[in-house]
Amino acid sequence: MILAADKGKVSGADIEAAKRIALKYGLGTNVDTGTTKVVVGIKGDFILQQAEDEFRGIGNFEVTRLTKGSYKLASRQFHPSATEIELPTGHKTGGGTLTFMAGQCSLDDWAYVKESAIMAKEAGADVLRMMPLKPRTSPYSFQGLGWKGFEMIARAKQETGLPVITEILMPEDDTISPQELVKRFEEFGVDIYQVGARNAQNFGLLHALSKTKKPVLLKNGTGQNAEEMLHGAEYILSGAWGPGNSHNGDGNPNVMLCARGSSGETTASRFPLDIAWVPYLRQRTHLPIIGDPHHSTGDWRNVTDVALGLIGAGVDGLELEIHPEPRKALSDQKQSIGPKQLEEIITVGTQIFAARKGLALEDSSAPYYR
Ligand code: PEP
Ligand code: MN
Numbered sequence: 111m112i113l114a115a116d117k118g119k120v121s122g123a124d125i126e127a128a129k130r131i132a133l134k135y136g137l138g139t140n141v142d143t144g145t146t147k148v149v150v151g152i153k154g155d156f157i158l159q160q161a162e163d164e165f166r167g168i169g170n171f172e173v174t175r176l177t178k179g180s181y182k183l184a185s186r187q188f189h190p191s192a193t194e195i196e197l198p199t200g201h202k203t204g205g206g207t208l209t210f211m212a213g214q215c216s217l218d219d220w221a222y223v224k225e226s227a228i229m230a231k232e233a234g235a236d237v238l239r240m241m242p243l244k245p246r247t248s249p250y251s252f253q254g255l256g257w258k259g260f261e262m263i264a265r266a267k268q269e270t271g272l273p274v275i276t277e278i279l280m281p282e283d284d285t286i287s288p289q290e291l292v293k294r295f296e297e298f299g300v301d302i303y304q305v306g307a308r309n310a311q312n313f314g315l316l317h318a319l320s321k322t323k324k325p326v327l328l329k330n331g332t333g334q335n336a337e338e339m340l341h342g343a344e345y346i347l348s349g350a351w352g353p354g355n356s357h358n359g360d361g362n363p364n365v366m367l368c369a370r371g372s373s374g375e376t377t378a379s380r381f382p383l384d385i386a387w388v389p390y391l392r393q394r395t396h397l398p399i400i401g402d403p404h405h406s407t408g409d410w411r412n413v414t415d416v417a418l419g420l421i422g423a424g425v426d427g428l429e430l431e432i433h434p435e436p437r438k439a440l441s442d443q444k445q446s447i448g449p450k451q452l453e454e455i456i457t458v459g460t461q462i463f464a465a466r467k468g469l470a471l472e473d474s475s476a477p478y479y480r
């Protein structure tokens with residue numbers, strides 16, 4: 111349920127009254143004071159008619175019940191202003207800043223890892239991508255360095271001062287629970303958990319990530335549409351899962367989405383990425399949107415254009431696969447980029463991002479009908 115009003119039509123006392131009623135009925139609230147509207151989101155699986163009547167009695171709020179069983183917490187309707195996720199460096203992702211996450215597809219030897227980390231830092235990246243474990247389509251492909259690769263995370267952080275994003279997945283030699291897995295990644299100094307395409311609907315993992323407050327980058331599954339990805343995000347945001355939503359409770363509000371392309375028959379790209387996903391998602395969700403121009407194109411020669419196109423379409427950041435000598439990368443060498451290309455994308459991408467800031471359509475609360 112949402113209580114919405116134009117700014118100036120409701121007072122602080124009205125908001126406090128809404129909070130008091132919510133508390134009385136065991137419901138949570140999310141107050142969002144935007145530039146033109148005040149929205150109080152009411153959190154709870156079941157809202158009694160009596161509670162609704164009391165909310166309606168407050169005054170100038172317009173009260174709307176949202177459709178049940180969808181993605182309430184991820185929606186713009188519930189949370190109109192853009193979510194900003196603060197990283198340990200103070201850099202904020204979303205809400206008008208551009209974030210570049212760069213690093214190797216998979217870690218190799220320390221000399222290259224260090225060189226890649228410095229390359230990312232010098233080009234102006236905000237986050238270092240470090241992948242010791244690699245999910246692969248074929249079980250015979252290179253699967254990453256394993257746990258020994260994690261030791262490089264602390265070294266690379268010391269070298270650059272950048273926060274690290276790492277894909278979380280169950281290693282082959284372990285039988286630990288998703289909760290223990292999340293904890294173990296945290297112990298290695300991981301700052302952002304990436305959920306890869308192959309785990310986009312691994313609900314046990316999504317639920318475990320709802321119990322931390324560290325940021326999560328959720329990539330869309332290869333067969334998923336944008337709506338399905340938003341529902342995946344809702345698992346993390348809500349903490350709800352299981353029969354009767356028995357695993358309910360507070361979730362993790364720090365979710366970013368990553369558009370990485372979906373399966374489709376084409377010779378032009380690896381996983382076709384419809385650029386309209388970006389404005390579509392922006393209208394529907396307040397969560398930051400990151401674009402992946404590598405797994406979608408599969409070809410380093412097409413990465414710059416698609417990266418800049420994604421920024422033009424309104425992403426809040428890019429995830430970039432880099433290598434000092436791309437041909438020597440242990441995975442995804444065909445789509446990895448070198449130092450010059452990285453620098454170009456960051457420099458020109460930043461200009462495009464600045465140029466599109468004045469666009470009238472940046473107002474994501476624009477009505478559907480004009
Ligand atoms: C990756 O980021 O290297 C990766 C494997 O991506 P995805 O999960 O989107 O395939
Ligand atoms: Mn890759």
